[in-house]
Amino acid sequence: xxxxxxxxxxxxxxxxxxxxTAFVGESSAMTFSQVLRSSRTIGSALARRGLEREPxxxxxxxxxxxxxxxxxxxxxxCHYVPLDEEMPRYRLGLILENLGARMMICDESTxxxxxELGFAGExxxxxxxxxGPADDGLLARVRDRQLDTDPVYVVFTSGSTGAPxxxxxxxxxxxxxxxxxxxxxxxxxxxxxxxxxxLYFDACLKELYPTLKFGAVTYFVPRQLFMAPVRxxxxxxxxxxxxxxxxxxxxxxxxxxxTFQRVKPRYLRTVAFGSEVFPVRQFRLWREALxxxxxxxxxxxxxxxxxxxxxxxxxDFGPGETIPIGRPxxxxxxxxxxxxxxxxxxxxTGEICVRGASLALGYYRDFARxxxxxxxxxxxxxxxxxxxxxxxxxxxxxxxxxxxxGRKDHQIKHMGHRVELGEIEVNAAxxxxxxxxxxxxxxxxxxxxxxxxxxxxxxxxxxxxxERLPGYMLPNRVERLERMxxxxxxxxxxxxxxRMDENADK
Amino acid sequence: MDELLKILESLHPDVDFTTREALVDDRVLKxxxxxxxxxxxxxxxxxxxxxxxxxxxxxxxxxxxYALIERLEDE
Numbered sequence: 001x002x003x004x005x006x007x008x009x010x011x012x013x014x015x016x017x018x019x020x021t022a023f024v025g026e027s028s029a030m031t032f033s034q035v036l037r038s039s040r041t042i043g044s045a046l047a048r049r050g051l052e053r054e055p056x057x058x059x060x061x062x063x064x065x066x067x068x069x070x071x072x073x074x075x076x077x078c079h080y081v082p083l084d085e086e087m088p089r090y091r092l093g094l095i096l097e098n099l100g101a102r103m104m105i106c107d108e109s110t111x112x113x114x115x116e117l118g119f120a121g122e123x124x125x126x127x128x129x130x131x132g133p134a135d136d137g138l139l140a141r142v143r144d145r146q147l148d149t150d151p152v153y154v155v156f157t158s159g160s161t162g163a164p165x166x167x168x169x170x171x172x173x174x175x176x177x178x179x180x181x182x183x184x185x186x187x188x189x190x191x192x193x194x195x196x197x198x199l200y201f202d203a204c205l206k207e208l209y210p211t212l213k214f215g216a217v218t219y220f221v222p223r224q225l226f227m228a229p230v231r232x233x234x235x236x237x238x239x240x241x242x243x244x245x246x247x248x249x250x251x252x253x254x255x256x257x258x259t260f261q262r263v264k265p266r267y268l269r270t271v272a273f274g275s276e277v278f279p280v281r282q283f284r285l286w287r288e289a290l291x292x293x294x295x296x297x298x299x300x301x302x303x304x305x306x307x308x309x310x311x312x313x314x315x316d317f318g319p320g321e322t323i324p325i326g327r328p329x330x331x332x333x334x335x336x337x338x339x340x341x342x343x344x345x346x347x348x349t350g351e352i353c354v355r356g357a358s359l360a361l362g363y364y365r366d367f368a369r370x371x372x373x374x375x376x377x378x379x380x381x382x383x384x385x386x387x388x389x390x391x392x393x394x395x396x397x398x399x400x401x402x403x404x405x406g407r408k409d410h411q412i413k414h415m416g417h418r419v420e421l422g423e424i425e426v427n428a429a430x431x432x433x434x435x436x437x438x439x440x441x442x443x444x445x446x447x448x449x450x451x452x453x454x455x456x457x458x459x460x461x462x463x464x465x466x467e468r469l470p471g472y473m474l475p476n477r478v479e480r481l482e483r484m485x486x487x488x489x490x491x492x493x494x495x496x497x498x499r500m501d502e503n504a505d506k
Numbered sequence: 507m508d509e510l511l512k513i514l515e516s517l518h519p520d521v522d523f524t525t526r527e528a529l530v531d532d533r534v535l536k537x538x539x540x541x542x543x544x545x546x547x548x549x550x551x552x553x554x555x556x557x558x559x560x561x562x563x564x565x566x567x568x569x570x571x572y573a574l575i576e577r578l579e580d581e
Contacts, residue, residue, distance in 0.1 A: 086533070224530065224531075224562055226537045227530050227535070227537055227540055227560070227561070227562050227565065228560060228561040228562060229557050229560055230557050230558045230560070230561075231561065249537070249538060250537065252541075253537045253538075253540070253541055256541055257540075257541065257544060257555075257557045257560055258556065258557045259557045261557070262556075262557050262558055415536070415537075415538050446538075447542075458519045458520075459519045459520040460520070461520075462518065462519045462520035463520035466520060471533060471536055472536070474518075476517065476538075476542075477516065477517075478519055
């Protein structure tokens with residue numbers, strides 16, 4: 001029978017390799033049978049409370065037990081919603097408000113903070129939920145009612161209106177993604193992952209699910225190591241890591257600081273990167289350091305469940321050249337549509353639109369925004385068919401590879417995170433002593449610059465933003481202006497601000 | 507020291523770098539900041555921070571960072 005539930009990955013591998021280590025964190029590790037047992041126990045505890053087909057918030061740090069909590073939610077027929085202590089309280093509050101969840105799972109480190117969030121539902125500790133017995137009959141009845149079109153998770157990404165928006169994905173799209181990603185990148189039971197990306201984004205699917213599917217292993221790299229490049233590479237060597245799927249900024253941190261002159265990763269054979277353009281100079285340092293490794297550029301929006309395009313580097317790139325995003329995974333198609341919604345001609349730029357089973361379900365409890373982004377395929381007037389309009393622009397090069405060109409709007413990629421400049425602006429404008437505000441992105445130096453007019457001091461604005469926005473969304477420079485430059489029709493002149501920023505350090 | 511403080515304050519104007527002792531552990535500084543600080547130190551002091559010195563212990567406070575710069579200047 002064909003797979004219809006992500007739990008089948010875990011169940012098949014736990015039966016085959018019960019005592020093999022699956023996930024390793026800083027202070028604990030779990031085997032496949034331990035993950036299975038804890039997930040089933042948690043699932044039973046949630047199901048006994050009558051939770052089903054609803055969100056369950058998982059507010060825990062990055063550790064193996066958190067993965068078991070995720071799958072506990074799925075065993076109960078619920079969808080997990082990862083929350084993290086890195087998120088400021090204000091943002092956690094917005095997310096919980098959007099969710100309307102009745103249950104939040106915490107561990108001893110997040111329980112005290114959870115109490116301050118004003119969460120209306122029940123807060124339960126992981127240790128308690130994972131301690132009781134599993135109820136096999138109850139879990140079987142829940143499973144019987146689950147469909148592959150039911151949501152597995154909701155993850156929150158930046159929203160231009162000032163509030164984060166949740167993206168829900170179902171079993172079918174996760175399975176479609178994991179099968180085709182694994183095929184393209186060649187994952188197997190011998191794969192040893194080192195995870196860098198947070199568990200509260202879809203980026204971590206790349207490690208969590210193939211680990212369960214193949215009986216591979218994932219090490220959660222301690223966060224501090226990303227501030228100590230030599231130790232980081234030594235960690236990779238110590239644990240014989242052969243596969244990493246990291247954001248570009250984590251990779252360039254290693255190469256740009258001269259790490260390879262001291263130590264090289266000895267076991268790495270697969271290096272996947274994405275979410276940002278890899279500066280060619282840094283990329284070449286990586287290829288020189290690892291001449292035998294395969295490098296993959298990945299591209300994809302959260303709304304298409306993780307990644308949807310891949311390119312295996314097969315040639316050299318010179319300065320000024322861009323590494324393509326290649327072609328879509330099997331069972332996904334990319335349409336490049338021009339402004340009249342017609343297919344862009346070869347070499348012409350068009351908006352990347354995705355069709356296929358990998359499309360996410362949509363924005364959580366937000367049908368209006370879902371219907372704006374997930375629309376009828378304009379090339380199909382025969383039957384209903386959803387495509388997702390990414391807002392990203394691309395063209396096909398002479399090799400028929402897709403090449404990322406830019407954005408239609410003010411969304412940027414910063415340190416591997418997707419950021420709506422509008423969300424920063426709305427939060428800065430909410431301050432009383434700020435009259436007008438505009439956020440620009442300096443692509444060359446990779447930094448967010450916030451300009452504002454008003455009586456507030458820059459330190460006040462920066463401090464207020466720190467309380468409302470996650471670290472990766474904080475401006476790298478905050479500058480007060482006497483007045484905002486305006487265009488002839490009275491809009492903030494972004495081009496003038498961009499020029500101002502260019503001249504700032506001269 | 508003033509020059510170093512100026513570099514740090516330009517990154518995070520709301521942080522009092524004269525008193526904070528756990529800039530990395532408290533997640534004030536991100537890996538992105540470290541790369542920027544290393545390149546600004548090179549610009550301002552002419553000192554290249556070798557990769558093995560890029561560890562949280564050296565970046566947790568302005569004082570520790572300044573001590574590192576002085577040590578590297580002497581070498």
